[in-house]
Amino acid sequence: MPYHDLRQYLRTLEEKGKLFRIAKEVDKDWELATVAKLVFRKIPDERRPALMFERVKGFSVPVVTGVLGASREVYALALETELNFEEIYRRWSKAQANPVPPALVNNGPCQEVVLRGDEVDLMQLPVPIWTVPHDPAPYFTSPYVIGRDPETGVRNVGTYRMQLKGKRKTGIYFGNNLQDLRRIIEKNERHNRPTPVAVVLGTDPVIGLVSVSKVPFGMDELAVAGGLRGKAVEVVKCKTSDLEVPATAEIVLEGEVPAGVREEEGPFGEYAGYMSRGGPSFVIDVKCVTTRRDPIFQAFVSQMPPSESSCIRGFGFGVPIYKKLKYDLGLPITDLHFKTAGGSTAYLVISMKKENEGQAKQAIWGAWAVLPRFAKFTVVVDDDIDVRDSFAVDWAMSFRVQPARDVFIEPNTLSVPLDPSVPIEGPVSDDSRALGSKIGIDATKKHEFPPIAFPPREHVLEVERRWKEYGLDRIS
Ligand SMILES: Cc1cc2nc3c(=O)[nH]c(=O)nc-3n(C[C@H](O)[C@H](O)[C@H](O)COP(=O)(O)O)c2cc1C
Incomplete structure (x- = not known):
């Protein structure tokens, strides 16, 4: 059964022990981000919950973080998979092949409260400051920004960080010039027209997952969300534009991106673990805010990995590579993993049941072709190596690799502008000069290897059975 709204999903998380409520009052301008960050640092993925900050100093609205990606298990719960x-790949490809267009309804709880014009004051929302003292202002980190292509009429939903700039103004940052909403804005700018947008804060988690995923330009992400949840997303008309928003959303900011206006934006603590540079960027003039009567404010935790951002990116980027290698190229891929320390973008490990030499290199090139900016380090291992076990991967690299034969470096490749090792000049949103390099490592066996020097499985099982008898359970 699809989730009706964020609240129903939060109840599910709570029932599964994956939502932790913090009743102590927290300060949104330094404390909230530090608590969220340390939860990622101190609690391992298997046990890490989403957080609900019930009392935010000076605000009546609670804040939730980690609800899409506190951990891999939370992500799977959001996707109901x-x-x-x-399985995740199967869900996404089925949804894209069978999108379910949204259903327009007359009214919805997202418009229980309507504030227009001068009544709008974004400072009344508990928008956190994330990286003290470097971020210049509070940031909306999980906006699902809805726009419409002026030429095709097709809707787009995407997540782009938004700096709080005033009572009725925010910034909006596009990581590269091919982000879909940016393309829509530029189409309007050619005619000197503003771009109407509706910013959804908190709703059915599946809508969040499509918002952060690369759905082909020209495909309605809300219809893909309908395909994922197996039921149309119910939408209502905005109060000040002809855009539509999920009827059960918690908070909606209606506004427009004025044509030709750029203002300083950032710097912002980014997913690579460093501050991204500031620079001129687009703005949103907010005209109307609609909310539920008792809204919940949702935010993504980013900054230094591990973070919610690295968890979501790991799946979001892994799925298209898995599809390309396994189904389009027919390679015997068994698993892949973007390492969390690399912000789930820089360091990729692929495992395969290699059938012939050359397939490891083909897999590396295939991954780079799908996401040319990412996977700066790509390692291919045999299928006996668990790609998520760093020790096992290091072991394979240590004893299955001869560097002169198995390592190659590719210069002048696309790279991630947010990676500070990449020297780039120019404005913040111009990534055209972000050239870097990549390394591919074939850590598969190239000839017959001697047997592994480890006790046989039956002995291991027997000793595990007797573990207590040796008294070793007391120290392990
Ligand atoms: C936590 C998180 C934060 C993100 N922040 C940004 C951002 O500030 N700017 C940006 O261009 N993309 C950002 N992204 C990536 C976009 O959401 C993603 O590329 C998405 O596909 C954009 O939608 P679009 O394909 O419709 O343009 C973020 C992703 C995640 C998971």
Whole structure:
């Protein structure tokens, strides 16, 4: 059964022990981000919950973080699926092949409260400051920004960080010049027209997952969300534009991106673990805010990995590579993993049941072709190596690799502008000069190897059975 709204999903998380409520009052301008960050640092993925900050100093609205990606299990709960690429890939491709267009309804709880014009004051929302003292202002980190292509009429939903700039103004940052909403804005700017947008804060988690995923330009993300949840997303008309928004959303900001206006934006603590540079960027003039009567404010935790951002990106980027390698190229891929320390973009490990030499290199090139900016380090291992086990991967690299034969470096490749090792000049949103390099490592066996020096499985099982008898349970 699809989730009706964010609240129903939060109840599910709570029932599964994956939502932790913090009743102590927290300060949104330094404390909230530090608590969220340390939860990612101190609690391992298997046990890490989403957080609800019930009392935010000076505000009546609670804040939730980690609800899409506190951990891999939370991500799977949001998608209502099993925790493996095969199943996640199957869900996404089925949804894209069978999109379900949204259903327009007359009214919805997202418009229980309507504030227009001078009544709008974004400072009344508990928007956190994330990286003290470097971020210049509070930031909306999980906006699902809805726009419409002026030429085709097709809707787009995407997540782009938004700096709080005033009572009725925010910034909006596009990581590269091909982000879909940016293309829509530029189409309007050619005619000197503003771009109407509706910013959804908190709703059915599936809508969040499509918002952060690369759905082909020209495909309605809300219809893909309908395909994922197996039921149309109910939408209502905005109060000040002809855009539509999910009827059960918590908070909606209606506004427009004025043509030709750029203002300083950032710097902002980004997912690579460093501050991204500031620079001129687009703005949103907010004309109307609609909310539920007792709204919940949702935010993504980013900054230094591990973070909610790295969890979501790991799946979001892994799925298209898995699809390309396994189904389009027919390679015997068994698993893949973007390492969290690399912000789930820089360091990729692929495992395969290699059938012939050359397939490892083909897999590396295939991954780079799908996401040319990412996977700066790509390692291919045999299928006996668990791609999520760093020790096992290091072991394979240590004893299955001869560097002169198995390592190659590719210069002048696209790269991630947010990676500070990449030297770039120019404005913040111009990534055209972000050239870097990549390294591919074939850590598969190239000839017959001697047997592994480890006790046989039956002995291991027997000793595990007797573990207590040795008294070793007391120290392990
Ligand atoms: C936590 C998180 C934060 C993100 N922030 C930004 C951002 O500030 N700017 C941006 O261009 N993309 C950002 N992204 C990536 C976009 O959401 C993603 O590329 C999405 O596909 C954009 O939608 P679009 O394909 O419709 O343009 C973020 C992703 C995540 C998971």
